Amino acid sequence: MASVTSSVDRRGVTWGLVAVAVVVALTFIGSDRLVWFDAALVGYLFGVVFAVFGVVYRYAVWLRRPPTAMLNKRGWDAFKARKARNAAALPALVGTHVLGQTFIYRRSKTRWLAHQLVFWGCVLAALITFPLTLGLLHFQSVGQQADRYQVYVSRVGTAQFDAGTVIGWVIFHGLDIAAVLALAGVFIFLRRRLNDPGALAVERGGDFLVLAGLFAVSVTGLFLTVSSMWLDGQFYSALNTLHALTVILGLMYLPFGKLFHIFQRPGNLGVAYYKTANAEGPQAVCRRCGDGFASAQQIADLQEVLPQMGFDYGTADDGSYQDTCPRCRRASVTLAQSARVGGFG
Amino acid sequence: MKTARYGIDDRPIFVIDQSRCIGCEACVQACSECGTHRGQSLIHLERIDRAASTQTAPMVCMHCEDPTCAEVCPADAIKQNEDGVVQSALKPRCIGCSNCVLACPFGVPKYVADFDQMMKCDMCTDRTSEGYAPMCASVCPSEALWYGTPEEFHAHRRGSLVDGWLFGRQAVTTKVFAVVDDVAAGPIDVLSGEERGWLDDPFALEDGAR
Numbered sequence: 252m253a254s255v256t257s258s259v260d261r262r263g264v265t266w267g268l269v270a271v272a273v274v275v276a277l278t279f280i281g282s283d284r285l286v287w288f289d290a291a292l293v294g295y296l297f298g299v300v301f302a303v304f305g306v307v308y309r310y311a312v313w314l315r316r317p318p319t320a321m322l323n324k325r326g327w328d329a330f331k332a333r334k335a336r337n338a339a340a341l342p343a344l345v346g347t348h349v350l351g352q353t354f355i356y357r358r359s360k361t362r363w364l365a366h367q368l369v370f371w372g373c374v375l376a377a378l379i380t381f382p383l384t385l386g387l388l389h390f391q392s393v394g395q396q397a398d399r400y401q402v403y404v405s406r407v408g409t410a411q412f413d414a415g416t417v418i419g420w421v422i423f424h425g426l427d428i429a430a431v432l433a434l435a436g437v438f439i440f441l442r443r444r445l446n447d448p449g450a451l452a453v454e455r456g457g458d459f460l461v462l463a464g465l466f467a468v469s470v471t472g473l474f475l476t477v478s479s480m481w482l483d484g485q486f487y488s489a490l491n492t493l494h495a496l497t498v499i500l501g502l503m504y505l506p507f508g509k510l511f512h513i514f515q516r517p518g519n520l521g522v523a524y525y526k527t528a529n530a531e532g533p534q535a536v537c538r539r540c541g542d543g544f545a546s547a548q549q550i551a552d553l554q555e556v557l558p559q560m561g562f563d564y565g566t567a568d569d570g571s572y573q574d575t576c577p578r579c580r581r582a583s584v585t586l587a588q589s590a591r592v593g594g595f596g
Numbered sequence: 597m598k599t600a601r602y603g604i605d606d607r608p609i610f611v612i613d614q615s616r617c618i619g620c621e622a623c624v625q626a627c628s629e630c631g632t633h634r635g636q637s638l639i640h641l642e643r644i645d646r647a648a649s650t651q652t653a654p655m656v657c658m659h660c661e662d663p664t665c666a667e668v669c670p671a672d673a674i675k676q677n678e679d680g681v682v683q684s685a686l687k688p689r690c691i692g693c694s695n696c697v698l699a700c701p702f703g704v705p706k707y708v709a710d711f712d713q714m715m716k717c718d719m720c721t722d723r724t725s726e727g728y729a730p731m732c733a734s735v736c737p738s739e740a741l742w743y744g745t746p747e748e749f750h751a752h753r754r755g756s757l758v759d760g761w762l763f764g765r766q767a768v769t770t771k772v773f774a775v776v777d778d779v780a781a782g783p784i785d786v787l788s789g790e791e792r793g794w795l796d797d798p799f800a801l802e803d804g805a806r
Contacts, residue, residue, distance in 0.1 A: 313672070316670070316672070318667075318668045318669060318670040318695060319670040319671070319672075321670070322670040322693060322695075323670075348712075354692075354710075354711055354712035354713070355711075357710045357711055358687075358710075358711045358713075447631070448631045448722050449630070449631030449632040449633070449634065449722045450632075451722070452631065452632055452721045452722035452725050453632050453683060453684075453718065453721050453722075455686075509688060512688035512689050515671060515689060515691075516688065516689070516691065518670070518671065518691045519691040519692060519712070522691050522692055522693045525693070526693075545694075545698050549694070549695075549698060550698065553668060553695060553698055553699050556668055556695075557664070557667075557668065557699065560664075560667040560668060561662075561667070562664060562667070562766055563764070563765045563766050564701070564763055564764050564765070564766045565764050565765050565766075566764035566765075566787060567764070567787075571764065572701065572763045572764040572766065572786070572787065573698075573699065576703075577697060577698070577700070577703030577704075578642065578703060579703075580700075580701060580702060580703035580786075581640055581642045581653065581655045581702065581703040581704075582642055582644050582645075582653070583786050583787065584614075584655065584701075584702055584703075584761075584784075584786055585614040585615075585642065585644060585653035585655075586644070587784050587785060587786045587787070587788060588612075588613070588614050588615065588774050588775070588776070588784055589614060589615035589653075590788070591774075591776035591777060591778060591781070591784055592613065592615050592755060592775055592776060592777050593777060
């Protein structure tokens with residue numbers, strides 16, 4: 252038991268609990284003291300609370316790894332150093348790095364399409380289900396008109412719409428649209444994972460698990476619509492339980508596996524600012540060839556991190572091997588190896 | 597081209613002897629056909645001193661036991677598989693910071709700006725996991741890059757194998773072996789290689805040492 256408690260990161264637990272408290276408070280206040288909280292969704296709320304705790308816990312622990320902590324600090328330093336310019340650049344960066352994911356497009360158009368389909372499917376689903384689950388959003392029929400609804404944010408009534416219109420159809424089938432998007436992406440990914448020997452060789456357990464999870468959530472969700480529209484609600488109760496189970500398991504998986512990249516990857520924005528600031532700053536000079544090869548700031552940061560990770564690349568002349576450019580490192584390795592076989596040939 | 601297929605008990609090894617490189621670039625072409633990173637050649641073919649020498653040298657990932665690249669990765673994106681092969685960065689995680697590129701003592705990882713990703717040699721996991729030689733070793737005509745069992749190596753090649761390196765005070769052990777004549781001298785001290793120039797006296801004729 253002692254080993255279990257000692258391996259738990261207390262700061263991570265604290266941040267996790269704070270985040271859970273915020274979610275619970277948001278639910279309580281946002282649902283007008285639970286008046287508009289849908290008790291049928293309480294299972295989903297537990298899933299959300301678990302996911303929030305897990306994601307925040309892991310994020311807090313991750314941020315404290317020395318290289319991560321360094322980059323996090325430097326990213327913010329770089330942002331703050333030229334706030335106005337960097338804030339102005341943010342929308343374009345978010346557009347390309349987070350939303351448009353152009354770096355995947357350049358790798359493969361098919362993979363980009365698949366990722367965009369899954370991404371927007373999940374974003375759409377999250378935008379609908381999280382507010383519904385927390386009781387922040389609900390619908391009420393207007394007066395005695397059974398086909399006219401009003402969207403309520405907490406207890407504030409907003410837009411009205413007719414269920415029979417295109418807008419009404421899109422609103423009530425938002426999750427079906429999300430499921431179809433995600434499924435299309437899952438099938439493209441699955442085709443690659445099953446057919447590409449290279450992809451199969453570097454396959455990790457989580458890769459298929461995520462696809463299976465997205466498939467299960469999407470299909471069981473679509474079955475609910477099938478049941479209510481074409482089967483007079485047959486099997487609805489069982490399907491509902493099955494769908495809830497897949498979604499809750501999916502939420503609980505968020506902090507652990509491949510999907511954690513959703514929270515990790517936006518760190519790329521900090522890297523973009525770090526790189527811009529570094530490119531404008533002084534350059535490190537290679538101790539062997541004398542050419543500039545990288546940002547002096549990044550080399551200095553690395554040399555601070557390396558000892559924290561247990562490395563000592565110090566040299567006899569009180570310098571550091573890490574001041575060598577990558578090209579000269581390859582040359583030095585070659586020269587040293589060749590010297591041990593008496594030259595080339 | 598080597599087509600031998602090794603079984604799990606053969607325990608094949610990757611051997612590098614850069615002194616044998618003839619600069620044909622077959623490895624560079626073959627690397628880009630590796631199934632795990634098709635179209636991207638991740639091997640380095642270095643011209644040691646372009647102005648004074650025709651000598652070239654390949655550099656593949658040496659697959660360190662305790663990889664510096666993985667330890668300095670802020671995204672925890674570089675993983676070793678169960679065989680000790682250090683994989684290319686996990687694509688969803690890599691945030692393209694280039695820490696690994698700058699910290700690897702062998703100068704191996706490449707930052708591919710177009711993809712905003714680090715990519716590196718993964719010892720052709722698609723091939724080696726099925727018992728085939730990596731692409732580069734399968735085409736290298738001078739056996740500067742070589743893949744086979746230790747028994748095969750000792751039956752056909754001169755020299756001994758070392759997997760220990762010194763970079764200043766940092767000792768590094770690698771999965772890939774290098775060839776040396778004097779195994780008793782211990783790990784290869786990378787900074788000591790500079791004392792003797794590449795082409796000063798390649799056949800050691802002047803000092804009569806050999």
